[in-house]
Amino acid sequence: MSRLKPLDMYNLLPKTNCKECGQDTCMAFTYLLISRDAELEQCKPLLEPKYKQNYSKLKELLTSPVRAVKFGEGKHEKTIGGEEVMRRHELTWFNPTVLAIDVHDEMDESELSKRVDLITHWSTFYIGQNLFLDAIAIRCVSGDPNKFAKAVAAVIKYTDWPIILCSLDPACLKAGIKAAPGKKPLLYAATKDNWKEVGEIARSAKLPVVIAAPGDLDLLKSLAKSMHEAGVEEIALDPGTYWGEGLLGDTLNNFTMLRRAAIEAGDKTVGWPLIGVPATIWIGKEGISEGEKLATAFQETILSALLTARYADLLIVHSTELWTFLPLVILKRNLYEDPRVHSAVDAELMAIGSPDQNSPVMVTTNFALTAYTVKSDLEQSKIDAWLLIMDTEGIGVESAAAGGQFNASKISDAMEEFKVGDKVNHRALIIPGMGSRFKGEIEDLSGWDVYVGPRDSGAIGDFLKEKYRAATGLKYVGDPGKDSPVILTSNNIKTFYEVKKPLLDAKASAWLVVVDTEGLDFGSALKEKKIDAAAVKKTMDEGGADEQISKKELIIPPALESLKGSIESATKWKVKVVAPDKLSETVK
Ligand code: SF4
Structure with missing residues (x-):
């Protein structure tokens, strides 16, 4: 259940139903706020000084237990966190896990551009949507601020996708920020050793920052508290990502405990988005065989999938094997599907x-x-x-x-x-x-x-x-009488409607003798010996044509002209040949 109660929120609005927000009533606006389809500031009267307290209370109420953090710019801006509930079916999960793929500053420009191109152009079509990856994590492996700045500049030359600047060296982070003006990158990461300097960089540049304290939740919490108090407004938490016996379980437990503390215990110090780095699985694996690479990519995919299901708001992954992307984008699409809204396409x-x-x-x-x-x-x-x-x-x-x-x-x-x-x-x-x-x-x-x-x-x-065939037997169009025209057709859909449609359009009444040609048109039926005078007579007899119709004249198409004589002798009816396009004139 949502913690947001409509009545509590409504009581804090001006309740004048002035319609300035575009809604007819304050209550309608309340529901839009709850579903995040409106911003509080759209209620202009609420911004007046006399409602200052109510505005603050509403602002506080509308802040999710897991605060939303944004990075990137323009149409590629990404929001991570902003979640209200532990289980999706209790409300919905709002902001899908961001999938970031890494590049690094030891790549030469052609390798870098090739990898960026692959990341930004990969997509797969799934239930009416093209699914994409989301962001690029630029790792500083050289330790050289200039080299890092060059790599950052190269990446933003090729794409306007959101970027994550990854270095534990404040000087490298500073150089990366300078190389990407206006891009609002996410900084990775502040640790127990650099948090004061990195915190100051984030605070002064107004950038979101990830705090990393692998395997130490107390430290993570304490760093988050200190950095927030020091004026860093947007924070994300990396509790560490590990693979291996016991370690995988600990990783999942840590993510779950942090999310539970934020949502169920209302612990604001950990009410921030969670970051997983499955890419760590590749550490120390330089020069491994192709088989080992495959196994590692497989493990990284499993780890990423588990963390997508267990509260990671952003994942940094390394493998660019295309098969690794597929399950991840589909999983997150399914997990973040809003259960309150049926997945619909346009009529x-x-x-x-x-x-x-x-x-x-x-x-x-x-x-x-x-x-x-x-x-x-x-x-x-x-x-x-x-x-x-x-x-x-x-x-x-x-x-x-x-x-x-x-x-x-x-x-x-x-x-x-x-x-x-x-x-x-x-x-x-x-x-x-x-x-x-x-x-x-x-x-x-x-x-x-x-x-x-x-x-x-x-x-x-x-x-x-x-099975797609017209029903056979003696049928009719309109309201035919004993003297109405009688027309031969077959159960082939095209042949049948060549006769029936003009009659319907002319609002004419007629009898139809629909012969079973096993779905063939008359030309093919003749060739395949699926129609003869006996079949026509049988259909007419079974429908009681002689008893119901006094005008003993059967209209047949030119395709069956060769059967005219035999049908006349078998049925004792007169047979007239009329082309389908002349039928409506004939029956008038
Ligand atoms: S603008 Fe504010 S006061 Fe006016 S109807 Fe909307 S919610 Fe109510």
Whole structure:
């Protein structure tokens, strides 16, 4: 549960409902403050002297137990910390773990630019989003301030990504800061040996700084207290990152204890973001074999994943094996997904592949995982289709069907909104198997025929090949009588709607004899011997055509002209050949 109580906060606002903040009421503004969708300063009346105390109280209330620390500039600015709860489901975790990859000042410029290029251009697409790495940690390994400054200058020449300046030597940190004016780097690190000088550098340059006290939480806490009291405003804590028997457990325990102390015990001295440095796993491993490198990269990835799950707000990693990035960015994306908001994509009529007027139309929900799974299944099966993604408030098919966000009238409205009928020459809508119960109602509301697809979109390819067919038998359009025209067609979707669609458009009434050609058009069905006069007669007999219709004349397409005589002898009906595009004129 959030520690922020709406009523407590509301009582501290002016409560005049003046709307200056853009909200109709102070209560509405309160909820925006809690969800961090508004800044306190947007309530201008609150800034008046008479509300000074209330403003301070609200400011204090809105400060997270883990304070937010920012570094970097402009669109690449990163916020670390700012967390309210231990467990994501209690509210949400706000600021995803920042993944920083290291470079160092002993790299020559071409090596440096290559590595920066790799870090800043790597991305992977996941549930509708491109996921990226976040920052570059520049390590001073030379111990030379000039060399370090040169490396910093080179990095910022290639990218405007946020940087972390890593050195325990205050002179090197100073040189790095000077080489990156206006970049607001994060400084790493203040220790028990240099904290006064590094603290002064951070305070005077107004920069955030990491305090490192590996394995010693008491020291970490005491340094944080001293530096904050000395005027350093933004701090992050590195309790040490270790791999190995017993050490890994200690590492995780230390991160957990610090976060618990900040959030559950309200200990402000440790209420700062936590920094993990899995890159330390590479220390002393220069010159190792390729196999050992692989094992080390694997261990670093595991360590990074564990710390992502256990409260690290920023990680510095070393490996640039691309496979190491993938699980980390996906894990943090999933962990930091806001559980209060369903992951949704925009509603739209999406073209998959190169659909045309005969391509199938399918409907699904705008729950991101569903929409992208269906899209990916269609693409993998190389199916050109129109995918209607409807707004179900980001809820998947099964739950939306139960909750009322996915129902016949909403589907019908979405079809109207996105003018699906203008895109195709047919009137066939494929709905997900889990929405089968809406079939009849959608047909009534939209006038389209509904085909119930598979429950799993992975089976859509087989469904289209084997089951996407018009119903066979004696069917009708409109309200035909005994003397209405009778037209032969097949259960091939294209062939069927070449007949049905013009009749629907002309608001004509007619009988349709729909023969089972195993989904083939008439040309192919003739070749494959899937249609003959006997099949036509059988379909008519089973539908009771002789009893229901007195005008014994059957209209067939030119493709079946060769069967005209045999159909006449089998059915004893007169047969007339009419091209599909002339049907509406003929039946008028
Ligand atoms: S500006 Fe302040 S006083 Fe006015 S409605 Fe918004 S919250 Fe209330």
